[in-house]
Amino acid sequence: MPTTPKTTALRRALNLVLALALLVAAPVGAWAQETAPASPALSAPPAATTPSAPAFDPLVPPASEATPVATPADAPSAAIPATGDAAADPAAGVAPEVGEDSSVAAQLPHDLSPWGMFMAADWVVKAVMIGLAFASVVTWTVWLAKTMELAVAKGRLRRALKGYLASATLEEARRVDPRGPAGAMLRATDLELKRSGPLPADGIKERVSISLTRIEVAAGRAITRGTGLLATIGATAPFVGLFGTVWGIMNSFIGISKAQTTNLAVVAPGIAEALLATAIGLVAAIPAVVIYNHFSRQVSGYRVLMGDASAEVLRLLSRDLDRRDAARAAPQRVRAAAE
Numbered sequence: 001m002p003t004t005p006k007t008t009a010l011r012r013a014l015n016l017v018l019a020l021a022l023l024v025a026a027p028v029g030a031w032a033q034e035t036a037p038a039s040p041a042l043s044a045p046p047a048a049t050t051p052s053a054p055a056f057d058p059l060v061p062p063a064s065e066a067t068p069v070a071t072p073a074d075a076p077s078a079a080i081p082a083t084g085d086a087a088a089d090p091a092a093g094v095a096p097e098v099g100e101d102s103s104v105a106a107q108l109p110h111d112l113s114p115w116g117m118f119m120a121a122d123w124v125v126k127a128v129m130i131g132l133a134f135a136s137v138v139t140w141t142v143w144l145a146k147t148m149e150l151a152v153a154k155g156r157l158r159r160a161l162k163g164y165l166a167s168a169t170l171e172e173a174r175r176v177d178p179r180g181p182a183g184a185m186l187r188a189t190d191l192e193l194k195r196s197g198p199l200p201a202d203g204i205k206e207r208v209s210i211s212l213t214r215i216e217v218a219a220g221r222a223i224t225r226g227t228g229l230l231a232t233i234g235a236t237a238p239f240v241g242l243f244g245t246v247w248g249i250m251n252s253f254i255g256i257s258k259a260q261t262t263n264l265a266v267v268a269p270g271i272a273e274a275l276l277a278t279a280i281g282l283v284a285a286i287p288a289v290v291i292y293n294h295f296s297r298q299v300s301g302y303r304v305l306m307g308d309a310s311a312e313v314l315r316l317l318s319r320d321l322d323r324r325d326a327a328r329a330a331p332q333r334v335r336a337a338a339e
Helices: 005-035 102-106 114-120 123-166 170-175 181-196 201-223 227-259 264-338
Strands: none
Touching: 114 264, 123 170, 123 181, 123 201, 123 227, 123 264, 170 181, 170 264, 181 201, 181 264, 201 264, 227 264
């Protein structure tokens, strides 16, 4: 194409317009690039300035669901057990008691000593415990009283028996001044001698033997007074305590049904209170049985001593009656010899 001055001027004008357009378009493009969001495929951040994202692990919970670390300020609240919906959450591993009365735990007895269990027991169980305690007191009272009584009675019988064995006649035996059943035997013998007078010796011995037997029976009955109560306590106290235990356990099961729980903290106190009645029954019964057997042996020994004293009195009586009969027969033999 031939170059003319007109075409040259036109080219210069076009170049100037293009230059001005480029100058105007450059700032507008930069501003649009800054304001528009960058496409992930086209605009990737430099590796040196952008941190890499952590790899996804299905076993590790997301950061929003992770368990927060307890700080010292949060430590007291962490020790408080979860209540409400948190307590019933299966993920927490806690199985709530269905229908459990929350007021039961507040009413549980904290004093599980014997006195505390007695105070918390039912009135029937309390009555049983009081009765068994009274029976135990009676047992030890009888033991103390009978021990002293048997000791005194045996001492008197031994001294009287020793004096009778050392005597040759009833008159010498009276000087011993016996007391208790042994003295009563000697007085009964003197009374029968006085009433019989010159009657035959065989009848006197028989009547004196009857009197001495009655004295032995009366003394044995007196020394065993109170031991029958020991036998009754020893035989019935365990069953009375068992009645208190059955009643207490029955009330415990009723309380369990009302509380609708089988928690050991709710069940144990009532059962312990009930078993306390059986324990007190055994405490009352075992010493009563042992003391009764001990007194049975002591009373048997006491009766043996009374039998010895009675036999010695009869021996002295027989000897005196034989002397009397011999003294009466001597003058008759002398007269017969003289005739």
